[in-house]
Amino acid sequence: MDQFLWRVLPLLTILVSFGVFFYLQDSYTAQLFPLIKLPRDKCSLLPHRHFWISSKRIVTPQGIISGSVEINDGKIISVVEGHAIQGKPKQEEVIDYGDAVIMPGLIDVHVHLNEPGRTEWEGFDTGTRAAAAGGVTTVVDMPLNCYPTTVSKEKLKLKLDAAEDKIYVDVGFWGGLIPENALNTSILDGLLSAGVLGVKSFMCPSGIDDFPMATIDHIKAGLSVLAKYRRPIVVHAEIQQDFENHLELNEDNLDPRAYLTYLNTRPPSWEEAAIKQLVSVTKDTRKGGPLEGAHVHIVHLSDSSASLDLIKEAKSHGDSISVETCPHYLAFTSEEIPNGDTRFKCSPPIRDAYNKDKLWEAVLEGHIDLLSTDHSPTVPELKLMEEGDFLKAWGGISSLQVSDFSCSEVKHFSYCNNINLFEINCKSTSLSLNEYLVTVIWRIQISGEYIHCSFIICNYPLF
Numbered sequence: 001m002d003q004f005l006w007r008v009l010p011l012l013t014i015l016v017s018f019g020v021f022f023y024l025q026d027s028y029t030a031q032l033f034p035l036i037k038l039p040r041d042k043c044s045l046l047p048h049r050h051f052w053i054s055s056k057r058i059v060t061p062q063g064i065i066s067g068s069v070e071i072n073d074g075k076i077i078s079v080v081e082g083h084a085i086q087g088k089p090k091q092e093e094v095i096d097y098g099d100a101v102i103m104p105g106l107i108d109v110h111v112h113l114n115e116p117g118r119t120e121w122e123g124f125d126t127g128t129r130a131a132a133a134g135g136v137t138t139v140v141d142m143p144l145n146c147y148p149t150t151v152s153k154e155k156l157k158l159k160l161d162a163a164e165d166k167i168y169v170d171v172g173f174w175g176g177l178i179p180e181n182a183l184n185t186s187i188l189d190g191l192l193s194a195g196v197l198g199v200k201s202f203m204c205p206s207g208i209d210d211f212p213m214a215t216i217d218h219i220k221a222g223l224s225v226l227a228k229y230r231r232p233i234v235v236h237a238e239i240q241q242d243f244e245n246h247l248e249l250n251e252d253n254l255d256p257r258a259y260l261t262y263l264n265t266r267p268p269s270w271e272e273a274a275i276k277q278l279v280s281v282t283k284d285t286r287k288g289g290p291l292e293g294a295h296v297h298i299v300h301l302s303d304s305s306a307s308l309d310l311i312k313e314a315k316s317h318g319d320s321i322s323v324e325t326c327p328h329y330l331a332f333t334s335e336e337i338p339n340g341d342t343r344f345k346c347s348p349p350i351r352d353a354y355n356k357d358k359l360w361e362a363v364l365e366g367h368i369d370l371l372s373t374d375h376s377p378t379v380p381e382l383k384l385m386e387e388g389d390f391l392k393a394w395g396g397i398s399s400l401q402v403s404d405f406s407c408s409e410v411k412h413f414s415y416c417n418n419i420n421l422f423e424i425n426c427k428s429t430s431l432s433l434n435e436y437l438v439t440v441i442w443r444i445q446i447s448g449e450y451i452h453c454s455f456i457i458c459n460y461p462l463f
Contacts, residue, residue: 049073051093059103068094069102105137110234110299110324110372111400113139113171116162117147122377122398124166130375130401131169139169139400143176143200144211145376151176151211152187153194176211177201177233182218188225198232200299203239203274207395216277220291223281227293234297237274237307238266238348259337262390263349268303271348275310278321285320298323300374302348304358312367322369325359328397330371332356340388345395346376375400 054068060079070078108131115123131139141159143150150156150173163171175196181187191199199222201214214222219233226233254261275298284291301307301323314321328346333353337344344350362368376396384393 048093051095053095053097053102055097055102056099057101059101106135107138107140108136108373108375108400109140109370110326111139111141111375112145112377112396113141114145114377115166116158118145120379121145122375124163124171125168127375127377127400128166128168128171134401136400137169138172140172140174140197143174143196144206144208145378147210149176149178149208149211150174150196151178151181151191153190156191156194156196172197174234175199177214177218177222178212179214179218182214182221185221185225188222192225192229192231196231198226198234198295198297200234200236202236203277204236204270205240206236216281219278220281223285223291223294223296226295227285227291230293230295232295232297234299235274235278236300237278237298238270239273239277241267241269241273255339256391257340257388259334259339259341259344259390262345263334263351265391266347266349268305268307268351271301271303271307272310275307279310279314279319282314282319282321283317286318292320295320295322297321299372300329300346300348301325301359301368302329302351302355304351304355304362308358308362308367315367323367324370324372325363325368326374326397327371327399329359330356330363340385342383342385342388342390342393344397345383345390345393346374346397347395373397373399 050070050072052068052070056066058065058067058069058079065079065081067079067081069076070080111127111131112122113124113127114121115127128139131137146159146162148155148158150159156173156175159173173196175188175191175198177188177199178201181191188199201219201222202211203213203216203219205213219235222233256262278296278298281291282296283289285294285296286292296319298311298321301311302325308323311321311323328344329350332344332350333356334349334351335353337350359368363371374396375398377398378394378396382394387393
């Protein structure tokens with residue numbers, strides 16, 4: 001049982017690790033604000049003000065223990081190993097979950113909830129229900145694929161209004177960096193002052209008309225504003241290259257239903273080209289540099305070779321840079337994807353088995369800082385499942401709610417996951433004393449090579 005447990009728990013705890021860039025130590029403290037929070041003043045599980053939850057598997061910062069967690073007024077006041085519960089509580093004030101796993105609620109910093117404007121793709125109601133079903137108690141919503149995109153404080157207000165009374169977990173927001181607000185810093189200042197956690201940019205076409213791609217000059221201009229607020233830019237790092245060296249795209253010699261056809265249209269060189277440009281700028285984020293206080297975070301890394309090497313080198317020089325990958329890059333390989341099954345289309349694409357193994361290696365060695373889902377749903381007809389055309393289908397994988405895993409083994413990750421460079425206070429991301437209880441309780445059933453998890457969530461306000 002333990003070996004199966006270790007295959008799923010660390011994968012999920014990595015999602016916790018990012019801490020969503022909260023509570024940076026500066027006068028421009030980036031709060032989780034505007035944060036839409038559930039109206040709750042007591043645990044959703046129990047009516048008691050003072051109670052215990054027990055299990056043979058409690059995930060703490062020090063490892064997995066058998067014991068009990070004591071809660072009073074919504075805060076953890078003790079974590080006791082073994083069966084010596086303090087204070088001799090009444091029987092009804094203790095819930096023993098047996099073999100179920102008690103661990104912190106998860107944080108996913110990369111989701112697309114698409115509201116307002118494209119609620120039929122996914123909205124706050126269904127998206128946050130999916131998060132709760134997947135054990136995620138906080139999500140951070142991307143500035144696209146909603147309409148309008150979140151690129152100004154006025155557009156952020158529309159999103160906040162759309163989220164009102166529709167959420168089931170805590171929600172924070174990214175803003176968007178596009179040429180318009182990169183070249184007009186008053187717009188970007190207004191967006192950051194309104195409370196977004198940072199901004200997102202694309203270095204290639206985003207597929208959304210009102211979210212145009214940004215050049216490295218736009219990104220550098222944005223970083224000068226972000227440095228003042230000590231907040232990050234999160235970047236989709238691909239730059240389109242020509243196809244002369246690897247593929248000639250024409251209808252005569254390509255099968256659009258073949259996954260390999262799509263894979264070859266987005267080679268690793270696209271990621272490498274973008275990251276080369278980014279690391280030419282991140283050197284200025286070093287201590288004492290002109291962009292000190294800004295931070296570059298590369299989202300959904302797929303290439304485990306040259307692109308990752310560039311990031312590792314930049315980190316070694318003290319650049320303020322980090323990187324995430326996604327569970328689908330660690331769970332699937334291009335060799336396994338059936339032709340015509342466009343559910344697997346995403347960008348950057350899922351690559352081969354060797355690349356997957358190297359990504360796992362980088363995760364284990366700490367070179368990849370965290371996982372996020374990049375949950376990117378759309379309406380089924382845009383996935384073109386009947387046609388199976390990888391070249392025309394919408395790219396994006398819906399995974400926020402996923403509770404089936406078949407993943408390689410990971411030994412251990414801490415909740416904060418070596419992200420001291422963000423100066424993050426990892427409040428409410430571990431079962432530690434004086435933290436609010438934001439807990440997921442997992443009931444795990446093993447069927448073949450998959451692990452099925454059901455959840456009971458005990459939420460208290462995060463902040």
